Amino acid sequence: MSRPGTTGYGSRTRALVDRGVVAVTMGWADNNGVLRSRTVPVERLADAGRTGVGVTPLFAVFDSHDRIVFGPPGLETPSGDVRLVPAAGPEGIVPCAGRHGLAWSPGRLVAADGAPWPYDQRGVLERQVAAAAEAGLTVRAGYEIEFALYTDGDGEPPVPAFTGPVYGPNALVGLDGFVTRLLADLRDNGVPVGQFHAEYGPAQLELSIGPADPLTTADRQLLARQTIHAAAAAHGFRACLSPLPTAHSAGNGWHLHSSVSRDGTNLLARGDGRHGLTADGAAWLAGLLRHLPALAGVTAPSVPSLHRRRPGSFAAAYMVWGVENREAALRLVPANPRLGAAHANVELKASDASANPYLALACVIGAGLAGIDEGADLPDPVQQDPATWSDDERAARGVAALPVTPAEQAEALAADPVITGVLGEHVTAALRAVRASDAEFAEGKPVDEVLAAFRYRY
Template sequence: MATLDDLRKVVRSCPVIDNHAHNLLLPSKQEAHDLLTATTEAQGDALEDTKTSLSHIRAVRQLRELYNLDDDATWDDLMEKRADILQGDFESFLQRCFTGIHTILMDDGLDDTTVYLYDWHDDFVLDKTFRIVRIETVAADILREMYKEGTLPIGPAIHNDDMCAEAWITFLQAFESSIVTEINDSDVAGFKSVICYRTGLDLKIAGDVQIATNGLEAFQSSYLPNCIQKDFRIESKGLNDSLVISTCRLLSAAAKQDSISKPLQFHTGLGDADIDLLRSDPSYLQPLITAGYLATVYKNVYLDLGEVFPQVSRNGQETILRQCMEVTPISKLLFSTDAHHFGEVYWLALKQFREAFEKVLVDYVENDDLTAEQAIEAAKDIYFNNAKRVYNLTTELPEMESDEQPRRTRAQSNREARIMQAPQPLQLAWKETEPDEKPYDLDVFTKFSKQHSGLKYIYVQWLDYVGTLRARMLPIAAFHRLITNSECIGISRGNTGTLQNDHITSAVTPIGQLYVEPDITTLRLSHSHDPLASATVIGSFCNEDGRRSDCCPRNNLRTLTERFSNDHGIMFLAGFEIEVVFLKQNTEGEYSPWTTNHAWGTFTPEQFGVALPVLAEIAEELTNIGIDVQQFHSESGPGQYEFVLSPLPVVEAIDTLLQARQVVQQIARLHKLRATLHPVPLNAVGSGQHAHISLNSTNLSQQDLEDRELSFFAGVVEQLPALCALLLPNEVSYARVANDMWTSGAWVAWGTQNREVPLRKVKTGRWEIRCLDGFANPYLAISALLAAGLNGVEAKKHMEMKDCTENPARLTEAQRAELGITERMPTSLEESLRHLETAEVLKQFLSPRMIDDYVVMKRAEKQMLDEMDGKERHAWLIERY
């Protein structure tokens, strides 16, 4: 029989699902926000009065405990300690703030660039963080983008009924498409509307036509005239109503048609200054509920207990809990913190909830309203089980941990190997069974330096996840000392998670160290115009123990090629075609093609007089540094040319590709040109980074090798939609996924000498990967390709899809089905990323953490680029690729 002590233990330690919370601010932004807001909705001048409120006075006492300060510490003392925490071990502090939180359902529509992305919070909770999609934020983002694109009627155009109607239809279609996408996103647990704050809960329910009409009228008369000044905030009655009703209709359809049931939250506030109390009565929602929308999504209406903790006094919290439990079944109550911006709010909310909840439940048991067993079950339900059921989560309530052994977070359990604090520089560790083995071949370096006696600097370079070539420049003496002492270059582990402009993503962690190990075999003299007497060398990441890091794309590729060779007797050669467009820039910063009298394989007088001297200079510089150029020629677009490199073992081929591309772009720069790898730099031209891959063996029979070749590409075909996230890694890449363009093709298919499919079989043993462009990290892209192929070889897959020797776009559906061509190529980066997230086959052979971080970074990159207008985004990418 359970006792009150058993009850107290459960209430104090049961892990919780926080069904309503918000992102934390970046540390650099926290100082600009006042922690006084933790206990009040007041703002501005009214905020100062908060210091005399019961909720604030109680929070001060509890924060002394959190900050480990004396009982007489003042608010100013707390703020001084907090400033030290922000400058110090902030993440360790957050681990404490999130103690006891199992899962967070996070409304990430409150802020954007000033906060951590939702999944960054996974590092601090026991399981993970899911998104709650705020529909008004989705709508505002779409309207803001329409304005950037010039499709939102502003100014005099507001009075043009046809233009407004067309824009309304465009917006509504984009909004509903976005909602459907989010419904199908496994990281989205539900949706939320803040209509209570904007126009009130008194929604007008009507037929679809009338709802659309009301929305259009509000859009034209109320929203458009002021949208720019209000930063596209959605607060027009008919417009807000239509968003809620559209969302409910789509949620209803998903529940009926796809058995996907996701709730819709309505925030009703706590007497906030920006809320109309007369229109915030939840009873206004009764017509919406009885209309059948919400009842289809979930059977009941549930009550969220958040925000009163820590914004109400202790006595008030206990009173509210009693009232809620008196009028609402326990099975319909949900715990939340409604925490935002600060880790302290999560900590205070949970601490205060536990205290009030314990007092209320113990009173109920002592007064025989509940048995101890019933109270324990009530605690588990409100903390965990109710939210699990409502949001259809698959997680299980873990066992309670003792106070002496607190439960580790998922991040601590799964990423323990990532956390290290090694000193710099790192001295590499090597196997005890091979004591004489050295990490660097000093003889190779000695020979190289003697051949080039004037050498003064070494560029140590590596390619990051988003295809940016990073570098450290070392004087030759420092580089010699580094390799003689078996050392590496230490970098922050967090640097692998930043974007091209140091934009922080949630893949960044400030904890831990990585080491760049130069591969001496890649030493190559820089071209003769380099301002430094220098050479380049390609590096890979290694861990503290000197072993290969699994988060390094180059290492993943090395490991896969070794596995193919050792286990299957297969070696790969790869040859790359560098398609590049040369652009000139005017004084306004606009780009135009370098040559225009142009066609594939032509050699016009303009090309002879203008292009040939530069192209020849590039070819000569490549030859002089040991890069073999098989041929170069004009391609089909204005300013477009191609340099074809010789085939090499696959890792060496990519090392050489990077060094060659650098020469091409740097020589072009000296001629005031931009040589870009952008896949669609001009409307008239598209560029790829086609790779020719051949399978070779010294011990397999020809028939065995051919069988493995087909199994290899059967595995590739099967995973091609997921591979596209790595091969075509930017939204603009998908402009080349089209019919009749001789690019990537629009269908998942392969064919002998067929340039309208993503995989062209050149001949037995040699294939061309056409769905690859210059935005990709080729180590990562080819690693994924080999991982898919390895799965095919080891599973002995049979190539079910037949050889397509015609343009699949010109075939009938029946003809394509006969060939086994049934799936289209992804048409957007997000579609490819969703395939990649669920590609368990790839994660068997590649580092799952590397793939997860890559997905996070590509979404963050897309968000950053989407905030630019089209012209700015286009120039930004051209300048970097």
């Protein structure tokens, strides 16, 4: 097995031991956005860095409820082995704040001989980051993370930890211990937080992860999940990250913000086009819009994602872009004199915790690059809520709804060679298999029963 980047584990092990760490968890997200992991004693860290930990390749075809879907290339039988290794090297291993004795590392899956494994999602993102760099482009990204907090997570419906007024400080009275612990733990874990608040829905909270390069952002997103769950459990709460906790609750979006620059200039600002867009910035945004039906099948792929996609609920029901329009699937956040050109970004609303963040970011980059390569034309922005228009008005303006059924979603993904090209043959096959399995699981069941089954998977 090849051993690139395995130096430095001895000194890192000693530093972790000095911090009281006894074990390191290596985690990754599967094709449903569900986190999987292996934990090794800290004394075995160097071995894990050199040879990895054995893992079944069938994790690529676990569905959201841990059923194994055989069939994609090389995954037709239970035979085989891949290796889980620390993805970010020795320095990427973080002692877990608030969880004394444990450390965390993002993981990646490689073939038994150390070669790249075609189902490894991190590799998909690395290829797109490299493609952007080859085109002279730099991408940065960040997440807004929404989640619900319950005092009785096993109840049906679950009991909210607080009620309104929405967005108000009084909603959080009684949660001071949880709030301060969560923010301190995120800081100590190296996850920068832009802001935190009570959101619109009952028991709903939101925090934003500061922008970084795509790989760092995906790594931080996984760590943020674990930090949220640990802080909630420490205070007797249960956190729900699912796209839609109950049929009558607000949905949890994990809005994905991204920007693209060339030679230090943000292409979404400092242009002489509409709203400050450069020509390539407009083409980037047009690429996201053009590929949105298939893109949403990767960034918001689950059955709860589709139930969340309701008109009039800030959940990206229609295929439009707008300037600061929170009902638009793509919301341009323009530059302004107070924040400067670097602040300009585009927010993807059709994004949630059921997405693998590496695949989500890879497909955003791939769609944007395709838009620039093709010189895609950006239509006029939509500044209203298309749900308030009649069917005839939407048809006249060329506004289509995003997929709302598993069948529509599967068709959109299959019909888009750009998005499937980003994913590659193997990951596309795995995604299609697990999505079909989840759809079969949900078919014929009441909506509340389906949502309850997904509620704590993420």
